[in-house]
Amino acid sequence: MTEPEIYDALDEIFRDVFLRDDIALSPELSAKDVPGWDSFKQIDIILAVEAQFHIKFNTRELDSLHNVGDLVRVVAAKTA
Amino acid sequence: MTELYWLPELEAWRPRLRALAAGDASGADSGAAAWAEAVALANARLDFVRTNALDQIVARRFGETAPPDLATKPVRLALLGSGTMAHLHAAIRVAGLRRGLWITIYENDYGQYWQELSDPGSALHAFRPNAVLFALDPYHLTAGLGAAAGEAEARERLLEWQERLRQCWGLAREAFRCPVLHQTPLPVHPALLGSNEHRLPGSPADFILRFNRELRALADREGADVVALDTRAARDGLRAWHDPALWHRAKQEVSPATAPLYGELAVRLLAARQGRSAKCLVMDLDNTLWGGVVGDDGLEGLVLGQGSALGEAFAAFQDYARELSRRGVILAVCSKNDEANAFEPFDKHPEMVLKRRDIASFVANWDDKPANIRAIAEELNIGLDALVFVDDNPFERALVRRELPMVAVPEVGDDPATFAQTLADAGYFEAVAVTAEDRARGAQYQENRQRERLKSSATDLDSYLRNLEMELIWRPFDRVGLQRTVQLINKTNQFNLTTRRYSEEEVLAVIDDPRAFGLQLRLTDRFGDNGIIAIVIGRMAVSDDLVIDTWLMSCRVLGRQVEPTTLNLLAAAAKRLGARRLIGEYIPTAKNGMVKEHYPKLGFAPLDRRADHGASYVLDLPSFVPAETFITVREG
Numbered sequence: 001m002t003e004p005e006i007y008d009a010l011d012e013i014f015r016d017v018f019l020r021d022d023i024a025l026s027p028e029l030s031a032k033d034v035p036g037w038d039s040f041k042q043i044d045i046i047l048a049v050e051a052q053f054h055i056k057f058n059t060r061e062l063d064s065l066h067n068v069g070d071l072v073r074v075v076a077a078k079t080a
Numbered sequence: 081m082t083e084l085y086w087l088p089e090l091e092a093w094r095p096r097l098r099a100l101a102a103g104d105a106s107g108a109d110s111g112a113a114a115w116a117e118a119v120a121l122a123n124a125r126l127d128f129v130r131t132n133a134l135d136q137i138v139a140r141r142f143g144e145t146a147p148p149d150l151a152t153k154p155v156r157l158a159l160l161g162s163g164t165m166a167h168l169h170a171a172i173r174v175a176g177l178r179r180g181l182w183i184t185i186y187e188n189d190y191g192q193y194w195q196e197l198s199d200p201g202s203a204l205h206a207f208r209p210n211a212v213l214f215a216l217d218p219y220h221l222t223a224g225l226g227a228a229a230g231e232a233e234a235r236e237r238l239l240e241w242q243e244r245l246r247q248c249w250g251l252a253r254e255a256f257r258c259p260v261l262h263q264t265p266l267p268v269h270p271a272l273l274g275s276n277e278h279r280l281p282g283s284p285a286d287f288i289l290r291f292n293r294e295l296r297a298l299a300d301r302e303g304a305d306v307v308a309l310d311t312r313a314a315r316d317g318l319r320a321w322h323d324p325a326l327w328h329r330a331k332q333e334v335s336p337a338t339a340p341l342y343g344e345l346a347v348r349l350l351a352a353r354q355g356r357s358a359k360c361l362v363m364d365l366d367n368t369l370w371g372g373v374v375g376d377d378g379l380e381g382l383v384l385g386q387g388s389a390l391g392e393a394f395a396a397f398q399d400y401a402r403e404l405s406r407r408g409v410i411l412a413v414c415s416k417n418d419e420a421n422a423f424e425p426f427d428k429h430p431e432m433v434l435k436r437r438d439i440a441s442f443v444a445n446w447d448d449k450p451a452n453i454r455a456i457a458e459e460l461n462i463g464l465d466a467l468v469f470v471d472d473n474p475f476e477r478a479l480v481r482r483e484l485p486m487v488a489v490p491e492v493g494d495d496p497a498t499f500a501q502t503l504a505d506a507g508y509f510e511a512v513a514v515t516a517e518d519r520a521r522g523a524q525y526q527e528n529r530q531r532e533r534l535k536s537s538a539t540d541l542d543s544y545l546r547n548l549e550m551e552l553i554w555r556p557f558d559r560v561g562l563q564r565t566v567q568l569i570n571k572t573n574q575f576n577l578t579t580r581r582y583s584e585e586e587v588l589a590v591i592d593d594p595r596a597f598g599l600q601l602r603l604t605d606r607f608g609d610n611g612i613i614a615i616v617i618g619r620m621a622v623s624d625d626l627v628i629d630t631w632l633m634s635c636r637v638l639g640r641q642v643e644p645t646t647l648n649l650l651a652a653a654a655k656r657l658g659a660r661r662l663i664g665e666y667i668p669t670a671k672n673g674m675v676k677e678h679y680p681k682l683g684f685a686p687l688d689r690r691a692d693h694g695a696s697y698v699l700d701l702p703s704f705v706p707a708e709t710f711i712t713v714r715e716g
Contacts, residue, residue, distance in 0.1 A: 013129070016130065016133055017129055019101070019136055019137070039330065040167055040330070040336075043167070043329070043330060043332075043336055044128070044129065044132065044336060047128065047335070048128075048129050051127070051337065059328070059329075062325070062329070
C-alpha cells in the first residue's frame with residue numbers, strides 16, 4: 001500500500017476518533033499536537049488502524065510509534 | 081464474532097451524527113427529538129470507534145443530566161474493578177442508549193474497589209449507585225498462585241475469594257440496595273500442562289476455570305447476576321476479547337475493540353432488571369419457519385424437517401422458538417398469506433414443530449406488516465417495544481424498522497441455520513430468572529382464547545363474568561413470591577399508576593416495615609390459573625393517610641372487575657393499619673395513559689394536581705362501601 005493511500009485512510013480514522021475535520025496529518029504530527037490524544041486514544045487509533053488494514057502490531061512496533069510518520073512507515077511495511 | 085452483526089447498517093450514519101452534534105440550540109430541535117435520533121443512531125451496527133464518537137456527541141448534547149420525560153429509570157452504575165475499565169464506559173452508555181436508558185458511570189480509583197466499598201465516606205458512596213458491576217480481573221484473582229502451589233493452597237485461595245466476593249456483594253447490597261452484577265474473569269492464562277491442566281493444582285489457567293464454575297452457584301445463593309464474559313469468549317475466541325499486549329500496556333482485560341459487545345452483555349442485565357427485555361417473538365412464515373411459499377407450493381412443496389439440510393434448519397429454528405416460549409417468551413405469527421393457507425402447515429404438516437396452540441397471536445392477511453404488528457401488540461396487550469420481528473425478507477424488515485422503530489428487527493439474513501444464534505446473540509430476551517408464571521405463559525394465552533369464546537357466547541357481560549367463576553387469592557409479600565413480585569414491578573408499564581421500580585432489596589424492606597404492606601394477587605377461573613396478576617403497596621403517611629405507593633396489574637385481566645375487588649382488599653388492609661383515608665396517585669408516563677381515570681372510576685375524589693398532568697385522589701375509608709363483584713376473595 002502506498003503512503004498516500006495510507007494517509008487517506010488515516011485521515012478518516014482520525015476524523016472518527018477525534019470527531020474533528022481540521023486535523024492535517026503530517027509525518028511530524030504527534031500526540032502533543034492534538035488535544036485529547038492521550039494513551040487511551042492512542043490505543044483506539046492503533047486498534048482502528050489494525051482493523052482497517054487487517055494487520056496486527058507487535059509490542060516493539062507499538063513502542064516505536066512516536067508520530068504519524070512512524071505509524072505510516074510501519075503500516076506500509078506490514079502491507080507491502 | 082464480536083461485532084453487533086444483528087443490527088442494521090444505517091445509511092448516512094456519519095452525516096446524521098454530525099447533524100446531531102451541530103444540533104439546534106435555538107430550541108427548534110427539541111431535546112426529545114435529539115434523544116430519539118441518538119437512540120436511532122445507537123441502533124446501528126457500530127464498531128468501537130463509532131460507539132465512542134456517538135457517546136461523545138451525546139455527552140456534548142445532553143451534558144451530565146438525563147433528558148427530561150425519559151420513560152426509563154436513569155441508571156447510576158458503579159464499576160468496581162481491579163483493572164482499567166475507562167475504555168468501556170462509552171460502550172456501556174451507548175448500549176443503554178440503544179434501549180432508551182440513560183446511564184451515568186462511576187469507576188473506582190485504580191485497584192481501590194475494596195477500600196471504597198468499605199469506606200462510607202468514599203466517592204463511591206457519594207455517587208449513590210443504583211446498580212453495581214464487579215469486575216475482578218484474572219491476574220488479580222490468581223496473584224501469587226503458580227505451579228509450586230498444591231491442591232490445598234489452591235482450594236484455600238478459592239474459598240478466600242468466595243468469602244471476599246460475598247463480603248463485596250453484601251456491602252454493596254446493604255449500602256445501595258440495588259442489583260449486583262459480577263463479570264466472570266476471562267480465561268487469559270496460557271496453559272502450563274496442556275489439555276490436562278486440571279492436574280496441576282496451582283495452575284492459574286485452571287484456577288480461573290474453577291473460579292468461574294463456582295461463581296455461578298455463589299451468585300445464585302447470594303442473589304447476584306453473572307455477566308458471562310467467559311462463555312462469550314468461548315464462542316468468539318479469546319483473541320477477540322483479550323489482548324495480552326494491551327493488558328501489559330494499559331491493564332485492559334477487555335480489548336477496547338470488543339467494548340461494544342461488552343457493553344451489550346452488561347446492559348442487557350440492567351435492562352432486564354428494569355423489565356425492559358422483549359416479551360414476544362413475532363415470526364414471518366414463508367421462508368422463515370419453512371422453506372417455500374405455502375400459497376404457491378402447497379403443503380407438499382414445503383421444505384421442512386428431515387430429508388434436507390435446509391428443512392432441518394427450519395425445524396431447528398422452530399424448535400428454538402418453542403423452547404423460548406417454554407421459558408416465557410410469547411410467540412406470534414405475522415404473515416402475508418390467506419389465513420387458511422397459513423394455518424394449514426400448523427394443522428397438517430407432520431414435520432411442524434410449532435403448533436397453533438404455541439402461537440398466542442396469529443395474524444395472516446394481506447395488510448402491510450407494520451399494521452399487523454400493531455394489531456398483535458394490541459391483542460396481546462404489550463408495548464411495541466416488547467416485540468422482536470423475524471423475517472427473511474429484507475424489504476419487510478426495512479419497512480417495519482421505518483414505520484415502527486421501537487420494534488426490534490434483527491438482520492437475520494436468509495439462512496435459517498443462523499436464525500436461532502442471531503436471536504441469541506442479539507440478547508433481546510435476556511432474563512435473570514424464570515418464574516412459574518413464565519413457564520405457564522403459553523398455556524395462559526390458550527386459556528385466554530377459551531375465555532374469549534365464552535365471552536362471545538355469553539349474552540351479556542354479567543353472565544360472562546359470573547360464568548368465569550373467578551377467585552382472587554391474596555397474600556402479603558413473601559420470599560417465595562419475591563422474584564415474580566420484582567419482575568412485575570419492573571416490567572409493568574401500562575396498568576401502572578406510579579411506575580415506581582423497586583429492587584429485590586426494596587421489596588424485602590416493605591415486608592419488614594410495620595407501617596407498610598405489599599399484596600400479591602392471583603386470579604384463577606374455570607379455565608385455569610392466571611398467576612400473580614396484580615401488586616399493590618401501601619404506606620402509612622402522616623396522620624391517618626394510607627398512600628397507595630404502587631398499584632399495578634397485568635393487562636391480561638382487564639375488564640374482569642379485578643380493580644374494584646383489589647380496592648376492597650386495599651381498604652381492608654389500610655383499615656388494619658389504622659388509616660382513615662386512602663390516597664391514590666397517578667404519575668403519567670409515555671405508556672400508562674390507560675389508568676389516567678383509574679381513581680375517579682373507583683369513586684376517589686380529586687385532591688391535587690401535579691405539574692406533570694398527574695393528580696392525586698382521596699377516598700374516605702369510614703364511609704367506604706366495598707363494591708360487589710363476581711370475584712370470590714380469599715387469602716392463600
